[in-house]
Amino acid sequence: MFATLSDRLADTFKNLRGKGRLSEADIDATAREIRIALLEADVALPVVKEFVAAVKERARGEEVSQALNPAQQIVKIVNEELVAILGGETRRLRYAKTGPTVIMLAGLQGAGKTTLAAKLALWLKEQGKTPMLVACDLQRPNAVRQLEVNGERVGVPVFAPEPGNGVGDPVSVARASIEEAKRRLHDVVIVDTAGRLGVDAELMQQASDIRDAVTPDEVLFVVDAMIGQDAVSTAQAFLDGVGYDGVVLTKLDGDARGGAALSIASITGKPVMFASNGEKMTDFDLFHPDRMASRILD
Numbered sequence: 001m002f003a004t005l006s007d008r009l010a011d012t013f014k015n016l017r018g019k020g021r022l023s024e025a026d027i028d029a030t031a032r033e034i035r036i037a038l039l040e041a042d043v044a045l046p047v048v049k050e051f052v053a054a055v056k057e058r059a060r061g062e063e064v065s066q067a068l069n070p071a072q073q074i075v076k077i078v079n080e081e082l083v084a085i086l087g088g089e090t091r092r093l094r095y096a097k098t099g100p101t102v103i104m105l106a107g108l109q110g111a112g113k114t115t116l117a118a119k120l121a122l123w124l125k126e127q128g129k130t131p132m133l134v135a136c137d138l139q140r141p142n143a144v145r146q147l148e149v150n151g152e153r154v155g156v157p158v159f160a161p162e163p164g165n166g167v168g169d170p171v172s173v174a175r176a177s178i179e180e181a182k183r184r185l186h187d188v189v190i191v192d193t194a195g196r197l198g199v200d201a202e203l204m205q206q207a208s209d210i211r212d213a214v215t216p217d218e219v220l221f222v223v224d225a226m227i228g229q230d231a232v233s234t235a236q237a238f239l240d241g242v243g244y245d246g247v248v249l250t251k252l253d254g255d256a257r258g259g260a261a262l263s264i265a266s267i268t269g270k271p272v273m274f275a276s277n278g279e280k281m282t283d284f285d286l287f288h289p290d291r292m293a294s295r296i297l298d
């Protein structure tokens with residue numbers, strides 16, 4: 001991911017190298033190149049405009065005109081603006097002060113929620129927590145089984161509706177899971193919810209009802225980084241329909257151009273908290289905006 005963006009920006013900065021002083025034309029040309037690089041990476045247009053304007057304004061200021069190496073100073077500015085757009089500091093999970101911490105996952109079908117639920121459970125286990133997974137995706141045939149299989153892989157129990165009880169209602173399952181977690185002394189509950197292929201009102205309502213039933217400490221919006229420009233409208237729809245505290249980007253190991261990461265963080269104002277980058281259960285970690293920015297500018 002970000003390979004094209006990274007290459008384009010490297011070329012842009014190469015053109016500046018060795019210049020003692022930057023003229024207005026140099027700054028304009030650089031801004032234009034950065035704009036093209038971001039658009040090619042699939043970053044949403046309003047985000048590109050804002051980004052380029054911020055870089056341009058700072059490039060005209062004292063920090064560049066007084067710098068011994070203006071080109072390096074521009075790279076530093078772009079780096080700082082990238083970190084800012086990606087959410088600034090690494091945002092860590094907030095744990096409940098009393099009772100189990102409830103983390104609810106929302107997103108489209110295929111985003112990687114069920115996989116992510118297990119990865120997050122494993123990660124929490126490694127932090128010394130005793131998580132429990134909850135299967136509230138009762139829409140998709142097999143989703144409960146898939147979560148159970150993933151739960152077994154990471155050695156985390158899964159709370160699911162009793163087989164033979166009919167399909168069950170996800171809100172009741174979610175509510176019952178919290179009681180179960182308290183009884184069994186699980187300190188984190190991860191609630192996997194149903195996703196659809198597209199955003200729809202019924203899905204939003206169900207997710208909102210589950211949210212109201214379990215009052216999560218964190219709602220995480222799970223989104224496939226490969227969906228490019230569509231990620232922005234989906235992220236906005238879930239923000240309006242369900243609301244969330246942070247974003248989890250999945251499939252960062254794919255050949256996505258990276259625009260989704262930048263656009264979602266900027267447009268929703270919600271931090272990217274975790275990144276999932278592979279099929280293995282350990283391919284998952286906290287998202288560090290500064291490391292991601294350095295990777296782009298490497």
Ligand code: GDP
Pocket residue numbers: 107108109110111112113114115116195250251252253254276277278279283
């Ligand atoms: P859900 O419908 O949102 O629950 O999505 P799933 O968890 O079933 O994931 C959909 C597909 O994406 C599965 O084939 C997963 O193996 C795959 N997947 C999930 N996360 C990642 C990831 O980070 N990288 C890659 N390459 N594939 C992933």
